[in-house]
Amino acid sequence: MIAAAAYAAGVRSQGRSAVVLSAGGGEPGGSAAYSQSRPELADIGRLARRFMQRTVAAARAEEESVSRLLAGHLGSPAATPPVARGSWPAYDQVNVQTGLEAWLHEPGRSHQLVGLTRYRHRDFGLADLLQDGGQPWGPGVGSVATEALPAGPDGTTRACVQCGIYLTADGDGVAALLVRGPEEHGSLEGVQLEIASSPPERAPDLVDEIRALALRHNVFRGNVIAFGDEVFGHHGGALLSFAERPAVAREQVILPPDLLAGIERQVIGVARHASRLRASGQHLRRGVLLYGVPGTGKTHTIRYLLGQLPATTVVLLSGGALGMIGEACSVARALQPAVVVVEDVDLIAEERDHHLGENPLLFELLNEMDGLAADSDVTFLLSTNRADLLEQALAARPGRVDHAAELPVPDADARARLIRLYQGNLVLELSDLDAVIERTAGVTASFIRELLRRAALEAAEASDDGRGGAQSAEPLRVADAHMATALDQLLDTRGALTRVLLGGVEPARRRRGGGEEDF
Numbered sequence: 001m002i003a004a005a006a007y008a009a010g011v012r013s014q015g016r017s018a019v020v021l022s023a024g025g026g027e028p029g030g031s032a033a034y035s036q037s038r039p040e041l042a043d044i045g046r047l048a049r050r051f052m053q054r055t056v057a058a059a060r061a062e063e064e065s066v067s068r069l070l071a072g073h074l075g076s077p078a079a080t081p082p083v084a085r086g087s088w089p090a091y092d093q094v095n096v097q098t099g100l101e102a103w104l105h106e107p108g109r110s111h112q113l114v115g116l117t118r119y120r121h122r123d124f125g126l127a128d129l130l131q132d133g134g135q136p137w138g139p140g141v142g143s144v145a146t147e148a149l150p151a152g153p154d155g156t157t158r159a160c161v162q163c164g165i166y167l168t169a170d171g172d173g174v175a176a177l178l179v180r181g182p183e184e185h186g187s188l189e190g191v192q193l194e195i196a197s198s199p200p201e202r203a204p205d206l207v208d209e210i211r212a213l214a215l216r217h218n219v220f221r222g223n224v225i226a227f228g229d230e231v232f233g234h235h236g237g238a239l240l241s242f243a244e245r246p247a248v249a250r251e252q253v254i255l256p257p258d259l260l261a262g263i264e265r266q267v268i269g270v271a272r273h274a275s276r277l278r279a280s281g282q283h284l285r286r287g288v289l290l291y292g293v294p295g296t297g298k299t300h301t302i303r304y305l306l307g308q309l310p311a312t313t314v315v316l317l318s319g320g321a322l323g324m325i326g327e328a329c330s331v332a333r334a335l336q337p338a339v340v341v342v343e344d345v346d347l348i349a350e351e352r353d354h355h356l357g358e359n360p361l362l363f364e365l366l367n368e369m370d371g372l373a374a375d376s377d378v379t380f381l382l383s384t385n386r387a388d389l390l391e392q393a394l395a396a397r398p399g400r401v402d403h404a405a406e407l408p409v410p411d412a413d414a415r416a417r418l419i420r421l422y423q424g425n426l427v428l429e430l431s432d433l434d435a436v437i438e439r440t441a442g443v444t445a446s447f448i449r450e451l452l453r454r455a456a457l458e459a460a461e462a463s464d465d466g467r468g469g470a471q472s473a474e475p476l477r478v479a480d481a482h483m484a485t486a487l488d489q490l491l492d493t494r495g496a497l498t499r500v501l502l503g504g505v506e507p508a509r510r511r512r513g514g515g516e517e518d519f
């Protein structure tokens with residue numbers, strides 16, 4: 001214990017630790033050796049590490065109490081030092097860990113991680129652990145529990161400490177950092193970091209430093225992340241998953257040219273000229289609403305736009321995650337330039353549990369959109385097939401959506417382009433393409449895509465001679481008969497549901513949970 005106290009004091013004065021340690025844990029104090037050669041930062045780090053390892057090993061072996069370990073590291077001050085605290089939402093755990101590690105690995109700092117036992121479902125903080133004696137059945141020194149959390153696309157993960165104490169030493173002093181992750185059914189919903197230091201006044205600054213590093217190294221920045229149902233319930237809160245940035249070429253988006261250009265101008269154009277617009281006092285925050293019947297390409301267009309903004313942070317919200325609007329907006333605000341995608345925003349408007357006619361989720365969305373500073377480079381991309389449900393709310397609070405684009409069902413020219421697009425390698429041997437285009441008046445783009453697939457299937461079945469022809473790599477040849485059969489099937493009244501699902505002539509209504517968008 002004396003050695004530990006001496007070590008702590010030594011580190012504070014940059015070098016006395018070297019004396020203490022080289023004296024094998026003897027009395028602290030001045031030394032001729034020290035006065036002759038001031039140790040380098042790296043030496044201090046090395047010695048400190050060795051010392052900490054020894055202290056922790058002893059603590060484990062003797063089942064030393066956590067309070068004694070902490071007192072030993074912090075230098076047994078007469079009174080327990082004050083504790084500084086930082087907290088983050090559960091989904092930020094991976095960023096806290098990343099920031100923490102960046103801080104721990106700064107030059108001249110050494111650290112040792114000590115795990116705790118009996119921490120689950122217990123409400124305690126660093127101040128409790130510092131109290132000598134503590135609870136008899138309170139946390140003890142043990143192994144470190146970590147959880148691998150998504151840290152990037154392609155399945156990258158980072159081991160995040162669920163409960164542990166980092167003992168650190170650097171040229172400015174020593175510190176103990178208690179980090180706790182969110183716990184399922186536990187009292188802690190978010191991530192908590194508590195720091196006690198010697199000298200004690202450093203602790204709040206350390207929390208600030210780690211907070212700044214967590215933001216600077218935020219693993220969500222520049223990526224596509226999704227709040228979604230499948231990642232719910234993990235810690236009693238929502239976590240995020242990473243998604244691939246979609247790659248849809250402009251030629252694959254068949255829309256009236258002016259319509260697409262108008263959407264691009266708002267989303268991509270403003271992003272491209274953000275700094276000049278901002279310098280000229282123009283607002284960057286923007287809201288774009290895409291509406292139209294199912295299958296007209298709202299999601300498809302959003303996917304195209306996201307591919308055109310490679311360095312932009314994208315937060316996707318759909319289905320059951322619509323309640324996470326506040327969280328999505330705070331991620332977007334912190335990591336600009338950013339896009340928040342709210343698909344099927346009408347599902348929000350449809351929520352029935354509202355008071356006094358005001359829908360809390362829609363109200364929150366509109367508030368969040370308004371609450372962002374005008375010069376925030378944040379785009380809201382909203383989609384719906386029930387614009388009528390939103391109209392009143394949007395009209396009542398103008399300025400949130402500055403561009404609303406109705407994606408129409410394709411006209412004859414667009415249907416011809418869609419046939420070419422979804423033809424792929426099919427060889428179309430059609431005597432009258434115009435007749436097909438005419439018969440498909442009123443259908444959606446996704447209907448045309450399915451039509452080509454069905455016609456290809458017809459052609460494949462017709463050419464299957466039972467002798468392996470089905471395996472042939474030859475491009476399929478679609479003749480009039482195949483196309484006619486496919487059209488009959490899809491337009492047949494008995495196939496009404498299929499037609500509605502594909503966005504046929506009648507507008508269809510998709511219900512909540514009616515299929516995930518495949519981003």
Ligand SMILES: Nc1ncnc2c1ncn2[C@@H]1O[C@H](COP(=O)(O)OP(=O)(O)OP(=O)(O)O)[C@@H](O)[C@H]1O
Nearest residue numbers: 252253254293294295296297298299300385445446
């Ligand atoms: N305008 C379009 N140009 C090219 N392909 C399209 C277009 N619209 C739809 N598609 C094709 O149809 C598929 C389904 O369309 P999409 O999911 O974008 O429709 P949506 O408008 O989002 O419908 P919903 O209201 O059901 O969400 C797309 O993945 C794409 O292959």
Ligand SMILES: [Mg+2]
Nearest residue numbers: 298299383517
């Ligand atoms: Mg969609």
